[in-house]
Amino acid sequence: METQSGDGRLVLAGTPIGNPADASPALRAALTSADLIAAEDTRRLQSLLARLELSTSAKVISYFDGNEASRVDELLRAIADGRTVVVVSDAGMPTVSDPGYRAVVAAVAAGYPISVVPGPSAVLVALALSGLATDRFCFEGFLPRKGEQRRRRLAELAAEPRTMVFFEAPHRISEFLADARGAFGDDRPAAISRELTKTYEETRRGGLAELADWAADGVRGEITVVVAGAAQPELSVADAVELVTERIAGGEPLSAAVAAVAVETGVARKALYAAALAARKEAK
Secondary structure, X not given: OOOOOOOOEEEEEOEOOOOHHHOOHHHHHHHHXXXXXXXXXXXXXXXXXXXXXXXXXXXXXXXXXXXXXHHHHHHHHHHHOOOEEEEEOOOEOOOOOOOOHHHHHHHHHHOOOEEEEOOOOHHHHHHHXXXXXXXXXXXXXXXXXXXXXXXXXXHHOOOOOOEEEEEEOHHHHHHHHHHHHHHHOOOOEEEEEEOOOOOOOEEEEEEHHHHHXXXXXXXXXXXXXEEOOOOOOOOOHHHHHHHHHHHHHOOOOHHHHHHHHHHHHOOOHHHHHHHHHHHHHHHO
């Protein structure tokens, strides 16, 4: 759809996850120049403005899980009237386990401009602190609260090769870790970060059993859990060549097939290419 004319736009603004000093100049500008601010918690927004020593003439409305769907039309009308609508969550980036997704979908459908003010992310901070692989990861957010549903989801992730990032509430962390141990095993490497960028920031690393023992007496604060992906069985170059051959039979060029299999298996690309080339010559 073509973008609508006018100056109205939707802005997703990332806010500090703990330390107000992490607020960027771009965030400050967005808050002070907005015409309408849709805040997950208006009181927290006012607290953030006070800590940043900012004031805004924008109209401020609440925008949280309970009213997100019903507020979207109001946000779109404001954009249609040429106003700048800024969406902020309590902390971090809107739409990432926070309100904002519905507004983006509606704005895209209407063809309105959308921009992002990047900000701190608990997902990336915890991932960087974990000491676990960061080249490939998946974000699972909050798992179901009910034990049976949570255990089912964790069982589905047992063979996931990527590093996994979860959010969890402090009063459910012990139950989460118990279920994670059951799905992933006691020795699966993991890290728990709490109160990121705040005064009492802490990160604990170890096997899931060790972390479960640590958390047994209770953990306070906002919690992000990072769990290592499942170890993948080592694949020989010869086995990888067979995968390349299958791709070539399906119509892929040799170089593309080698590149794809190298990424999937972790086999060195140069060695795989040489072996695949040699196998092709032998087959002729």
